[in-house]
Amino acid sequence: MVQIPKTPGPSSPAPRPVPTSADVARLAGVSRATVSYVLNNTTSVRISEPTRRRVHEAAKELGYVPHAAARSLRAGHSRLVLMPAPDFPVGPLYSRFISELQWALGRLDYTVVQFGSVGLHGDEAVRAWAELRPVAVLVPGAGLGPQGVEVLKGSGARAVVTLGSEPVDGAHALLMDHEAVGHCAGSHLHDRGRRRIGVVVPREHGLESFSLPRLKGVRDALHGTTATLTELPLAYAEDSAARLAASWRDLDLDAVFAYNDEYAMLLMRALQDEGVRVPEEVAVIGADDLMLGRLLRPRLSTVHIELPSGRDLAELVDRAVRDPAAAPETHKVLGATVIHRDSS
Amino acid sequence: MVQIPKTPGPSSPAPRPVPTSADVARLAGVSRATVSYVLNNTTSVRISEPTRRRVHEAAKELGYVPHAAARSLRAGHSRLVLMPAPDFPVGPLYSRFISELQWALGRLDYTVVQFGSVGLHGDEAVRAWAELRPVAVLVPGAGLGPQGVEVLKGSGARAVVTLGSEPVDGAHALLMDHEAVGHCAGSHLHDRGRRRIGVVVPREHGLESFSLPRLKGVRDALHGTTATLTELPLAYAEDSAARLAASWRDLDLDAVFAYNDEYAMLLMRALQDEGVRVPEEVAVIGADDLMLGRLLRPRLSTVHIELPSGRDLAELVDRAVRDPAAAPETHKVLGATVIHRDSS
Structure with missing residues (x-):
C-alpha cells in the first residue's frame, strides 16, 4: 500500500476558540435566549426584524454554527x-x-x-x-x-x-424475504424441465443471511417434485470456480442457481472455459438483475429484486x-x- | 416500488424516561462526579473497587448509556x-x-x-x-x-x-492523481503501436472529477507523439454503447481507454456484437482491475489503482x-x- 510519511513543517497559528451563542449575543447586544429563538426559527416568540437581522449578522461575522448535540440536549431528542x-x-x-x-x-x-x-x-x-x-x-x-x-x-x-x-x-x-428469491429461481428451473439442480452457496463471510434463505427457497420450490438439489460452495475467485467447473461432469447437474449475477458470471465463465455448454448442458440463473448479466453471452437469466x-x-x-x-x-x-x- | 402501507395497531405502553447519570448516582449512593469518573475510566482520581462495582451495577440495572454529545460538550471536543x-x-x-x-x-x-x-x-x-x-x-x-x-x-x-x-x-x-491513471493507459496503448486513440468520457453526473483528469493524463502521454486523441462520450447503458459501436468504423480508431473496467465491459460487448475484433482491430484497456475484467474474453487489460x-x-x-x-x-x-x- 502507498505509505504516508510524516512530513514535518512549520507550525501555523494556534486555532481560534470556537464561537458560542454567548459571543453572538454579546456582539448583537441581545440575550442568549434571543439568539436561540432567532437561529432556531422559533415561531412561538415574536422578535422584531431588525433584531433578527442583527443576530444573523453577528453569527455570520463570528462564523457561529449551532451545536447539534447541545440543541438535542435542550430539545430532549435529536433529528x-x-x-x-x-x-x-x-x-x-x-x-x-x-x-x-x-x-x-x-x-x-x-x-x-x-x-x-x-x-x-x-x-x-x-x-x-x-x-x-x-x-x-x-x-x-x-x-x-x-x-x-x-x-x-x-x-x-x-x-x-x-x-x-x-x-x-x-x-x-x-x-x-430472500426465500422468495430462491423460490422464484427454483420454480423457473423446474418449469424449464431441469431436474438436477445445483445452488451456489458463497463461501464469503457475511453473506449467510442472504444465501441460506435463498437456498431454502429453492428447496421449498422443489419440495414434492422429483428434482434433486445439490449445494455448491463457491468462493468469489477464479480458482474456486475453475475447481468447481473441472468436477462438473461428475456432479451431473442440468441447472444451477448461482446465488447472484456476479457469482453467475464467475461460474458461467469457468463452465464455458471447461467446454460445458450453457444453456444446452446446464441452465444458469443469477439474481439482482445487474447490467453485467445483459452483457454476457448467452445473456444471463436473473431474479429481479425490488426493494x-x-x-x-x-x-x-x-x-x-x-x-x-x-x-x-x-x-x-x-x-x-x-x-x-x-x-x- | 414496494409500498409500505400504514398498519394501524394497538398502542404499547409509553416509552420510559431515559436514565441519566443522576439516576445512576442516586441508585449507587454516590455523587454524579463519581459516576462520571468510574464510567469514563478516569485514572487521575482514585476510587475504591467496591464503589466502582456499585456504579457499574447501578448503570447496568438502569440500562444507562453515556451520552456522547454531553461528554464531548464537557470534554470540549469529540472523538x-x-x-x-x-x-x-x-x-x-x-x-x-x-x-x-x-x-x-x-x-x-x-x-x-x-x-x-x-x-x-x-x-x-x-x-x-x-x-x-x-x-x-x-x-x-x-x-x-x-x-x-x-x-x-x-x-x-x-x-x-x-x-x-x-x-x-x-x-x-x-x-x-487520476491523471496518472490516464497517463499509464495512454502510454501503454502508444507502446503497443496504436496511434488513433479514443478515450471514453462517462456521461453520468458525478464522475467528472475522475474522468477529466484521466482524459488529461492520456492527452499528456500522447503529447509530442503522432498519435491522435478522440473523446468518446458514453452513458452506462446498452443503447448508448450500441450507438457508439455502430459508428465505430467511421471513427477510425485503433485503440480505446474505456475510463474503467465496467465501461470497458459495456463497450467491448457492443464492439464484439458489431463484429469489431478486439484486440486485432481495436485495443481496449480499462481501469480499476476488477474481477470482471479477468472473466471477459479476451481478458481485459487494465490499470491497477493503489489507494x-x-x-x-x-x-x-x-x-x-x-x-x-x-x-x-x-x-x-x-x-x-x-x-x-x-x-x-
Missing part, C-alpha cells in the same frame, strides 16, 4: 437517524436504496449518519450507537436482538427499524418517531420476479 | 470523525478503502460516521457537518473550498483532510487531531500500474 453500516459487502442495488433513503429522510429534515461498525459486535456495537442518542435507528442484516432494542429505546431512540429476514421483538420490521422505496421507508421512520408508543409494524418489502433471458 | 458520503457512485475498490479506514480509526478509539449529504451542497452541507462538532472531517471528492475549511475549524474540527485531485487551503490533502492504506490515513488523522496547529500536509497517494492482458 439524527443512525444506520449501522451493513456487515456484508454492499452491491449496487443496496447502495442505490441507501442513497434514496438518505435523500428522503433529509427531505423530512432528519440527519442521516452511517455508523462504521467495523470491529464492533453485539452489545458493544449497540451501546456505541446509543451513545450518539439517535432519534431513530435503522439496522440492516441480523445482529440486533430484543435486548439491543431495549438499550436503544432506553437511550431515547423513538424508533428502531430492522431490515432483515426475521422480526426482532420491540422493533419495526421490514422483512427482506422498498426510500421514500416509503422514510415515511415509516417519521411516523414511528412521531408516535413512539405505537405497536411495532411488520412489512414484507422484497419483491422477486424472474427475468428469463438466454442462459436458462 | 467523532465525520466523512461526508461521496457524491459519486462508489465502486468496490473505494468501498474496501472506506471500511479499512473505519476499522483503523476505530482501533484508535474514534467513532466514524458517514454523513448522507444527498441533496445538500456547498456551504449548507459544510454547516450541517459542523453542527455535529466532529473532531476531524475527511472530505472525498471536490466540493469543499477554503471557506468551508474555515467554518469547520471555527466549529472545533481539529483536522480537515481532503481526498481529491486538488489541495484546499488550510486542509491536509491526500492527492488522488492509501486505511491504517496510514487513520494515523495521519490522529496526528493532525493531536497537533491541530501543525501546517497542512500534502501527500500524493494514488499508485497506477498497467496490467497487460489480452485485449490490448
Whole structure:
C-alpha cells in the first residue's frame, strides 16, 4: 500500500476558540435566549426584524454554527437517524436504496449518519450507537436482538427499524424475504424441465443471511417434485470456480442457481472455459438483475429484486418517531420476479 | 416500488424516561462526579473497587448509556470523525478503502460516521457537518473550498483532510492523481503501436472529477507523439454503447481507454456484437482491475489503482487531531500500474 510519511513543517497559528451563542449575543447586544429563538426559527416568540437581522449578522461575522448535540440536549431528542453500516459487502442495488433513503429522510429534515461498525459486535456495537442518542435507528442484516432494542429505546431512540429476514421483538420490521428469491429461481428451473439442480452457496463471510434463505427457497420450490438439489460452495475467485467447473461432469447437474449475477458470471465463465455448454448442458440463473448479466453471452437469466422505496421507508421512520408508543409494524418489502433471458 | 402501507395497531405502553447519570448516582449512593469518573475510566482520581462495582451495577440495572454529545460538550471536543458520503457512485475498490479506514480509526478509539449529504451542497452541507462538532472531517471528492475549511475549524474540527485531485487551503490533502491513471493507459496503448486513440468520457453526473483528469493524463502521454486523441462520450447503458459501436468504423480508431473496467465491459460487448475484433482491430484497456475484467474474453487489460492504506490515513488523522496547529500536509497517494492482458 502507498505509505504516508510524516512530513514535518512549520507550525501555523494556534486555532481560534470556537464561537458560542454567548459571543453572538454579546456582539448583537441581545440575550442568549434571543439568539436561540432567532437561529432556531422559533415561531412561538415574536422578535422584531431588525433584531433578527442583527443576530444573523453577528453569527455570520463570528462564523457561529449551532451545536447539534447541545440543541438535542435542550430539545430532549435529536433529528439524527443512525444506520449501522451493513456487515456484508454492499452491491449496487443496496447502495442505490441507501442513497434514496438518505435523500428522503433529509427531505423530512432528519440527519442521516452511517455508523462504521467495523470491529464492533453485539452489545458493544449497540451501546456505541446509543451513545450518539439517535432519534431513530435503522439496522440492516441480523445482529440486533430484543435486548439491543431495549438499550436503544432506553437511550431515547423513538424508533428502531430492522431490515432483515426475521422480526426482532420491540422493533419495526421490514422483512427482506430472500426465500422468495430462491423460490422464484427454483420454480423457473423446474418449469424449464431441469431436474438436477445445483445452488451456489458463497463461501464469503457475511453473506449467510442472504444465501441460506435463498437456498431454502429453492428447496421449498422443489419440495414434492422429483428434482434433486445439490449445494455448491463457491468462493468469489477464479480458482474456486475453475475447481468447481473441472468436477462438473461428475456432479451431473442440468441447472444451477448461482446465488447472484456476479457469482453467475464467475461460474458461467469457468463452465464455458471447461467446454460445458450453457444453456444446452446446464441452465444458469443469477439474481439482482445487474447490467453485467445483459452483457454476457448467452445473456444471463436473473431474479429481479425490488426493494422498498426510500421514500416509503422514510415515511415509516417519521411516523414511528412521531408516535413512539405505537405497536411495532411488520412489512414484507422484497419483491422477486424472474427475468428469463438466454442462459436458462 | 414496494409500498409500505400504514398498519394501524394497538398502542404499547409509553416509552420510559431515559436514565441519566443522576439516576445512576442516586441508585449507587454516590455523587454524579463519581459516576462520571468510574464510567469514563478516569485514572487521575482514585476510587475504591467496591464503589466502582456499585456504579457499574447501578448503570447496568438502569440500562444507562453515556451520552456522547454531553461528554464531548464537557470534554470540549469529540472523538467523532465525520466523512461526508461521496457524491459519486462508489465502486468496490473505494468501498474496501472506506471500511479499512473505519476499522483503523476505530482501533484508535474514534467513532466514524458517514454523513448522507444527498441533496445538500456547498456551504449548507459544510454547516450541517459542523453542527455535529466532529473532531476531524475527511472530505472525498471536490466540493469543499477554503471557506468551508474555515467554518469547520471555527466549529472545533481539529483536522480537515481532503481526498481529491486538488489541495484546499488550510486542509491536509491526500492527492488522488487520476491523471496518472490516464497517463499509464495512454502510454501503454502508444507502446503497443496504436496511434488513433479514443478515450471514453462517462456521461453520468458525478464522475467528472475522475474522468477529466484521466482524459488529461492520456492527452499528456500522447503529447509530442503522432498519435491522435478522440473523446468518446458514453452513458452506462446498452443503447448508448450500441450507438457508439455502430459508428465505430467511421471513427477510425485503433485503440480505446474505456475510463474503467465496467465501461470497458459495456463497450467491448457492443464492439464484439458489431463484429469489431478486439484486440486485432481495436485495443481496449480499462481501469480499476476488477474481477470482471479477468472473466471477459479476451481478458481485459487494465490499470491497477493503489489507494492509501486505511491504517496510514487513520494515523495521519490522529496526528493532525493531536497537533491541530501543525501546517497542512500534502501527500500524493494514488499508485497506477498497467496490467497487460489480452485485449490490448
